[in-house]
Amino acid sequence: MLALQAKGLTVTARIDGDDVPAIRALSFDLAPGKILGLVGESGAGKSMVGRSIAQLLPAGFMIAAGSLLFEGEDLVRMAPARRRGLLGRAIAFIPQAPMTALNPVRTIGAQFDEHLARFGEAGRKQRRERALAMLAAARLPQAGDLLGQYPHQLSGGMCQRVLIAFAFASNPRLVIADEPTTALDVTMHPQILRLIAEMQRRHGTAVIFITHDLRLAAQLCDDVIVMYAGRAVESGPARAVLSKPAHPYTRCLQLANPSLRSERRALYVMPEQMPSLRQLRQMLGCHFAPRCPLAAEDCRRSEPPQIEIAAGRSVACIRAAATPGIATTRRATAVPDSSGRPVLQVEKLAKHYAIDRGLFTNARTFAAVKEASFNIAENEFVALVGESGSGKSTIAKLLVGLEQPSGGRILLNGEDLTDPSMRRGALRALSLQMVFQDPQSALNPRRRVTNIVTQAMEAGSRHASWEERQRRTSELLAEVGLSADFAARLPGQLSGGQRQRVNIARALCSIPKILIADEIVSGLDVSIQAQLLNLLARLRAELGFAMLFISHDLSVVADLCKNVLVMYRGEIVDQVPKEAVFADPQHAHTRALLSSVPPDEPEAAWTLRTRNVS
């Protein structure tokens, strides 16, 4: 009997009085002990599936049609009490954000006890032993101490292990893992995924694995469904789908992922973005057609049906045969010549923070950055890679002037920025600009786009006229690939990718010599990421500027940057050209970062070099 079977599941959302399908006619079979991957970008509807199983849909959403059969029983039509009985026992969830998933004012032990009490473990002592056993199985050291601790005392990785222990404690028949590694550090990813795979094997559980990463799905899952705008566009065995994608979207997505191999291939850039629920209302025909390189008239007329192209494989596209033809060329990287003259020179830059300054205790110092030294030449893109807490954001803040260094020098075009007698502010504003990470907080929600991108023209004693600002706005918007009608919009009306473009435009206004990009593509969809990386390469070719590209993801920097700086716990541990990093990584941490990225080829084994559990 199948663990889970979906038949024509349709979930609608109430938008402006209409019921718009957020998931349309989704059907799949999940056999016991198998892992099914639901792959898609944000807004594709994959998380909705998990919520439909639990029947905990957000306000305005409802299951309009179809059924979800869990071991033969329909979850949709089940009595609420019975369904609640299944949750936590036969059906378990592994959440996306482990740090906030546990009650902060109760100990881990108390919450585990409450959880175990639900499925009839008799005495407190037995429950404690079972909890200890599960925590040990999740490779958590000192499980006894852990039970008495509070969630905020644990790291993200440890929290997630605890939650995995929770999920498998009841010997569930179905586990839904909703992007379980997204919120964690990159080096944690392989370990958590390995743990999930191990637990799954041991308990024989069926797993639904929701992710946005195709390569990950290929490594971990038995079967995969690729979702786009609420529909399953392709489904089949994971390795087959990924080595020979049938649907154009799957192929484009694959090509939009930056590759780690030494042959630099250009990123495939899909135009625009996935239609929102509002836009879906008016859309006829295939939802992917506006972005599809193979789109024809037939595609736009009616929605393509699911066609079975092989045993267990189906695809919703009438032009699937032409998909293998989609390719990208080797990039003729038009990198402008670099004179090699350093634009930015950093010498032994350091930053210490005093913490724990009590009345009677001396302040302990925490070294966020220890003696960092590097140079960036004209028009050169340099990557600064590290995990959270490695100090890379601190370096950005130091370079930009938001923090004062505790030691060392920063030379911008030869001028020493750290010299207290210099008028640093004005100096910096002209040559060095930063593009901030979080598109939510980087743009003032009350300013219109024109006012944002030309904000530099308002500063200090400059008083640019309205016409000047409008002119410059059109120039800048054209440069970042936004149409002129964006000028009057407010940030609230823009998507994440569009906001980042405005962010970049703002930084370019005063034509800086060097840009600092602090994790600007993190948290964005793969296709949007590809658009932005492409944009940066084009801007470099047209305008010419250097960049310090900060990221936690090595594969992203592989495409753009010439040199790579690897940071670990405040120190720059590796400083090499990128070919060296990928071909022959030296430092242990660099190797760990490299092995956190799943390989491009589905057949390749994912060699994991481990770090100790922290």
Added chain:
Amino acid sequence: MAGPLFRSLRSMRVLIALGMILCIAGCAIFAGWIAPHDPGDQNLLSILTPPAWVEGGDPSYPLGTDSLGRDVMSRLIYGARTAMLVAFFASIGAMIIGSILAHISGYFGGAIDWIIGRLVDVWMSFPPVILSLILMVGLGVGLGKVILAIVLVDWTRFCRVLRSEVLIVTRNDYVAAARLLGFTHWQTIVREVLPATLPLLITLVSLEMAIAVVVEAILSFVGLGVGADQPAWGQMIADARQYVYQSPWNLLLPIAAIFLTVAAFNLLGDGLRRTLDVRLAETGR
């Protein structure tokens, strides 16, 4: 800013509250034209008369007279003037001092924040009622002194609440970005931070007006208010208390006046808070 303000007019609470406040303000401004008598005119032959609709009432004194024969209605109307003057000026004064210090404190942080924070702590360890009494003892009675006392007592509340908001807003990257683009500190505070804290500021001003009306009434009640020559609701209550068995209306009417005024300002503040604070509006609280 104009957009959200107009949006708030759609809120039922805001409309009702504004209506009430306009009526009371109308009484305050047009007191000379509306009031049937001079509030200080004593008529010792008709003391403690009940309102006109009660037996024994006199139509020329629609709401009755107090222990000195003064017309209650006129005193209520002129009392509205006292209350509104105090409410308006005291809350604006507290707002100016409190918000300037809050913005400086929250934006710059560090030592400045610490000093202002300690100042606020010391100031706030005086219970407000006690402090205002003592200030009035020191300053003497009078309308201006009452306004001054309220400003001196309540600016700390503004400061503390606004400072938290300033901290949240300043943490946004766009504030750092403005500095980076070359904005001076002043420009950054005025153009980036202030528009974001303005909704809370307006809400607080409205709530502060409610508090100011109450404090003025309390001070007048204990005899340390605007002085005996100016009509004030608190004073009317103090007088009426002694004669509560003979004419209960003289006690109930000023109580009702205070309640309606304070309720109007509280409703306005609550309505504004809901419509102006985007975060609250989204989550439907």
Added chain:
Amino acid sequence: MIATVVQLITRRLLAAIPILLVVSALLFGVLRLLPIDPAAMSLPPTATIAEVEAKRREMGLDRSLPEQYLIWLRDALHGDFGRSIALRRDAGSLVAATLPATIELAVAAMAIAALLGVGGGLLMFHLRGTLFEAVADFASILLLSIPEFLWGLILLFVFGVALQLLPFTGEVAPGLPLPHITGFLLLDALLVGRFDVFLSACQHLILPAFALGLAFSPTIMRVLRSSLFDVYHEDYIQQARLRGLSEGKILLGHALKNASLPTLTLAGVQFGILFSGTLLVEVIYSYPGMGNLMVDAVRNADLPLIQAIALTYCIVVLMINTAVDGLYVVLNPKLRVR
């Protein structure tokens, strides 16, 4: 945990000392601004100028202001707060005599405010999403708009004058003896076994305590309700549902504990304000506490007494705030353990 709490309380107490010094100095300064001559006031009107001068020297009023303050401070640290000019008694003992009554009133009022506030808050939260919620919300704002002194007058009128159900003057019915062991009348009455005194004292306490309690309960109600709202939007509540816990278990086991933190801090702060609100209520009900003493002192411009009473109010409020901070640390694990 105990160590952190003790450390925190010690730190706050130490921080409170400079605050008290500054506060007392400010009080001193403000009161000395008055154009009142304490020396002349303590002598009969027939005193000669020479006698007034002598009195001034005796009271130390010819010294400089900072010197006067230091003298006062030195005396205060020995327990001598000066003599009340009007009542001709030691200020300290006057305060000590009236403080317990105020504390009784404040505690009773706080208990009422807490019960009504928590009950009302839970009820309003329970009604969320229904029509009654809007009604209850509107009503709570109206209730908020009635400050304690208005409540005092309204309750006095309705229950004391109109319906004549409850007494509204003084602490006990006249004619009953006032046992004095601890200073707390309710406690003393029980200790000596005089239940008639106890009953009378309770009756006299009802109106003033309710006046205060009703004035402060709407704030507690609203904070509890909005804290519960906030908590229910948190991730871990959703996760608890996904683990199959019932709504009842979620409310009791998870939501309430988290929502109680901000509610308790606010309630603690409110207690401080409530304590200073006792002043008005005591005036209205002629209740023999510190409030009445203060109002008389203020009317008589009795500086030493004003100073002593104001300082006492400040000390009590500071102690309450310190206790609330300590309680917050005890309840919030994020502050307790690193």
